[in-house]
Amino acid sequence: xxxxxxxxxxxxxxxxxxxxxxxxxxxxxxxxxxxxxxxxxxxxxxxxxxxxxxxxxxxxxxxxxxxxxxxxxxxxxxxxxxxxxxxxxxxxxxxxxxxxxxxxxxxxxxxxxxxxxxxxxxxxxxxxxxxxxxxxxxxxxxxxxxxxxxxxxxxxxxx
Amino acid sequence: xxxxxxxxxxxxxxxxxxxxxxxxxxxxxxxxxxxxxxxxxxxxxxxxxxxxxxxxxxxxxxxxxxxxxxxxxxxxxxxxxxxxxxxxxxxxxxxxxxxxxxxxxxxxxxxxxxxxxxxxxxxxxxxxxxxxxxxxxxxxxxxxxxxxxxxxxxxxxxxxxxxxxxxxxxxxxxxxxxxxxxxxxxxxxxxxxxxxxxxxxxxxxxxxxxxxxxxxxxxxxxxxxxxxxxxxxxxxxxxxxxxxxxxxxxxxxxxxxxxxxxxxxxxxxxxxxxxxxxxxxxxxxxxxxxxxxxxxxxxxxxxxxxxxxxxxxxxxxxxxxxxxxxxxxxxxxxxxxxxxxxxxxxxxxxxxxxxxxxxxxxxxxxxxxxxxxxxxxxxxxxxxxxxxxxxxxxxxxxxxxxxxxxxxxxxxxxxxxxxxxxxxxxxxxxxxxxxxxxxxxxxxxxxxxxxxxxxxxxxxxxxxxxxxxxxxxxxxxxxxxxxxxxxxxxxxxxxxxxxxxxxxxxxxxxxxxxxxxxxxxxxxxxxxxxxxxxxxxxxxxxxxxxxxxxxxxxxxxxxxxxxxxxxxxxxxxxxxxxxxxxxxxxxxxxxxxxxxxxxxxxxxxxxxxxxxxxxxxxxxxxxxxxxxxxxxxxx
Numbered sequence: 001x002x003x004x005x006x007x008x009x010x011x012x013x014x015x016x017x018x019x020x021x022x023x024x025x026x027x028x029x030x031x032x033x034x035x036x037x038x039x040x041x042x043x044x045x046x047x048x049x050x051x052x053x054x055x056x057x058x059x060x061x062x063x064x065x066x067x068x069x070x071x072x073x074x075x076x077x078x079x080x081x082x083x084x085x086x087x088x089x090x091x092x093x094x095x096x097x098x099x100x101x102x103x104x105x106x107x108x109x110x111x112x113x114x115x116x117x118x119x120x121x122x123x124x125x126x127x128x129x130x131x132x133x134x135x136x137x138x139x140x141x142x143x144x145x146x147x148x149x150x151x152x153x154x155x156x157x158x159x
Numbered sequence: 160x161x162x163x164x165x166x167x168x169x170x171x172x173x174x175x176x177x178x179x180x181x182x183x184x185x186x187x188x189x190x191x192x193x194x195x196x197x198x199x200x201x202x203x204x205x206x207x208x209x210x211x212x213x214x215x216x217x218x219x220x221x222x223x224x225x226x227x228x229x230x231x232x233x234x235x236x237x238x239x240x241x242x243x244x245x246x247x248x249x250x251x252x253x254x255x256x257x258x259x260x261x262x263x264x265x266x267x268x269x270x271x272x273x274x275x276x277x278x279x280x281x282x283x284x285x286x287x288x289x290x291x292x293x294x295x296x297x298x299x300x301x302x303x304x305x306x307x308x309x310x311x312x313x314x315x316x317x318x319x320x321x322x323x324x325x326x327x328x329x330x331x332x333x334x335x336x337x338x339x340x341x342x343x344x345x346x347x348x349x350x351x352x353x354x355x356x357x358x359x360x361x362x363x364x365x366x367x368x369x370x371x372x373x374x375x376x377x378x379x380x381x382x383x384x385x386x387x388x389x390x391x392x393x394x395x396x397x398x399x400x401x402x403x404x405x406x407x408x409x410x411x412x413x414x415x416x417x418x419x420x421x422x423x424x425x426x427x428x429x430x431x432x433x434x435x436x437x438x439x440x441x442x443x444x445x446x447x448x449x450x451x452x453x454x455x456x457x458x459x460x461x462x463x464x465x466x467x468x469x470x471x472x473x474x475x476x477x478x479x480x481x482x483x484x485x486x487x488x489x490x491x492x493x494x495x496x497x498x499x500x501x502x503x504x505x506x507x508x509x510x511x512x513x514x515x516x517x518x519x520x521x522x523x524x525x526x527x528x529x530x531x532x533x534x535x536x537x538x539x540x541x542x543x544x545x546x547x548x549x550x551x552x553x554x555x556x557x558x559x560x561x562x563x564x565x566x567x568x569x570x571x572x573x574x575x576x577x578x579x580x581x582x583x584x585x586x587x588x589x590x591x592x593x594x595x596x597x598x599x600x601x602x603x604x605x606x607x608x609x610x611x612x613x614x615x616x617x618x619x620x621x622x623x624x625x626x627x628x629x630x631x632x633x634x635x636x637x638x639x640x641x642x643x644x645x646x647x648x649x650x651x652x653x654x655x656x657x658x659x660x661x662x663x664x665x666x667x668x669x670x671x672x673x674x675x676x677x678x679x680x681x682x683x684x685x686x687x688x689x690x691x692x693x694x695x696x697x698x699x700x701x702x703x704x705x706x707x708x709x710x711x712x713x714x715x716x717x718x719x720x721x722x723x724x725x726x727x728x729x730x731x732x733x734x735x736x737x738x739x740x741x742x743x744x745x746x747x748x749x750x751x752x753x754x755x756x757x758x759x760x761x762x763x764x765x766x767x768x769x770x771x772x773x774x775x776x777x778x779x780x781x782x783x784x785x786x787x788x789x790x791x792x793x794x
Binding site: 032033068069070071072074077080081084085087088090091093094095096097098099100102103106107123124126127130132 | 290293294297298332333334337338340370371372373375376379383412514518521522525528538539540542543546547549550551555556557558
């Protein structure tokens with residue numbers, strides 16, 4: 001129940017734009033290990049070396065939901081970042097170390113002195129956070145939230 | 160009185176403005192620009208930077224074609240008319256509306272005019288621009304970093320690299336660079352047809368525009384999806400200069416230029432953006448015909464004192480290669496097993512080695528997953544299980560960062576090259592001249608370039624034979640690409656090549672192999688195969704080649720060939736070697752045509768080198784040999 005509420009709460013941050021955003025909820029709908037969808041075989045691909053057909057942000061393409069003129073609204077920062085980097089965050093969490101996880105800690109406002117504990121706790125609870133039934137970034141963030149509220153040091157950051 | 164002077168000014172500027180709009184202007188006559196001042200400002204190079212004016216037939220034309228980029232109907236072709244119209248609109252706005260006033264739409268232009276004319280806010284107040292202010296506050300600009308995405312093999316369109324500009328915040332935390340915003344200039348297309356993409360990309364068929372997005376998106380895209388290393392060059396532009404640059408970027412929202420792959424491309428337009436940061440910077444003028452991204456980085460870094468620091472961000476593939484090389488064979492063997500069965504035991508491995516194997520298994524499987532070498536449906540559960548298993552291993556992170564390569568792309572050899580050669584061709588001495596506008600071949604110094612990647616464009620070689628007083632075109636390479644990526648236990652890439660052009664071959668006038676005669680043929684050839692790296696700094700390749708040649712000298716006007724090509728490359732501190740053997744079966748004549756080639760290049764200094772090349776072509780018992788010594792100059 002708690003989890004569902006949190007997902008709804010996180011979604012609500014951007015819900016008014018959800019229709020315009022294919023990735024419902026500013027990254028929250030991103031599936032972990034959803035791979036590189038829509039890109040072509042590399043040799044003939046219209047690559048990013050000059051194209052951005054697959055890029056969703058930009059001052060030229062208008063608002064997609066969670067950004068305005070290319071900048072991400074502060075409420076959507078954590079979910080956008082996590083949605084874009086969910087695999088790297090998972091990799092870092094499994095060893096309790098890494099740049100991608102550090103950014104998540106910063107975006108949650110975790111103070112430097114509590115970071116080691118945050119890294120350790122997320123590693124210890126990795127199986128819970130990335131349980132097989134948690135397939136989207138929203139579900140994973142909700143599970144992370146649940147782990148944090150049960151930890152005295154991390155609970156204040158889980159808001 | 161001020162009203163009179165302002166009216167006079169506006170008359171000078173050629174505008175008829177209702178007197179009521181002037182009556183309220185507090186502008187003092189002492190600061191009104193004179194017509195000489197107006198003319199001077201219109202001729203200022205910075206005005207041309209902001210409006211993308213390019214000299215054409217003694218006049219100027221802006222790259223921008225959209226009318227909403229200009230305030231004067233003549234704005235596209237007249238810097239002076241545009242400046243006049245801008246002053247009129249700006250100074251004529253007595254109660255400008257928030258966000259829609261001319262100073263909110265074109266903040267860089269107005270800031271510059273205000274500063275150059277010395278007009279204070281008391282003399283002429285500005286409307287608030289909440290949209291712009293919110294945008295600037297979110298970006299929080301303080302410094303800028305020019306980012307170069309190096310090439311990755313197997314994608315010709317990436318071989319020239321790519322640049323983008325990261326806008327950094329004053330924050331110095333480790334997260335700061337990833338959360339910063341990146342400015343990218345790109346063609347906007349969803350074209351999936353490679354040929355259409357090439358044709359339209361070369362002919363300006365796509366609109367190009369600036370975009371801004373979180374840097375972590377670009378890191379993900381380049382480092383993870385495309386496996387391209389990123390080089391970050393932090394610039395010394397001041398916060399005020401970055402602010403000006405962003406004001407200008409704001410003006411570019413929704414503005415498109417025709418995108419040309421070689422000239423008005425990502426890197427060229429990014430130079431224009433950097434010019435907007437600091438009046439007086441003239442970067443684009445060095446690229447009148449084409450702009451190679453790495454050259455644009457060099458031009459920026461050549462500006463006195465503009466480079467503050469450099470940072471290397473290795474791609475996923477580079478990190479994985481480093482990991483595999485760092486692991487013991489037993490760990491790598493165990494990793495391959497864990498990829499199939501995440502909970503398999505690893506007998507004989509220490510806990511640390513077990514953790515290494517788990518990490519490598521995940522990194523490699525994820526790499527294969529992204530490059531679609533493994534099933535998309537059954538792999539995700541394996542990836543997840545590998546991470547869960549790793550999280551239960553009580554050992555710290557075993558991954559280490561790959562060392563930064565000794566030479567960064569900006570310090571690689573210059574991309575244009577001229578060569579003077581002297582040699583012997585079938586007993587006739589010759590002297591020659593070779594010009595190659597771009598980019599890198601297999602004997603050029605490899606520092607700063609991708610090992611095993613060759614991309615030559617428009618390489619032209621002339622030869623003069625004093626004995627016969629003949630000047631001939633020995634070769635003209637339209638393009639030649641080699642993509643030699645070594646295979647190992649983990650990576651299994653394809654190596655391939657392709658080339659088109661014209662070259663002299665040992666043929667007589669009737670198309671037979673000749674020891675001494677030479678005739679030009681046009682050719683198209685290509686092949687595919689595998690490469691290995693038997694030792695550090697060494698690469699060996701084996702490919703099957705197909706070749707098609709056409710020439711009036713040939714019996715039917717053309718011939719084809721099919722056969723193997725084998726070779727090795729070696730590089731040391733100052734020299735590079737290449738040895739190659741190849742054969743083509745000419746099935747029309749039922750003969751094998753073979754060639755052997757030995758090349759050696761010795762670097763005298765960063766800009767100069769000596770190259771020795773010896774080659775022999777043989778058919779049946781006949782042979783034709785040539786050898787030359789070339790002095791090369793990179794510029």
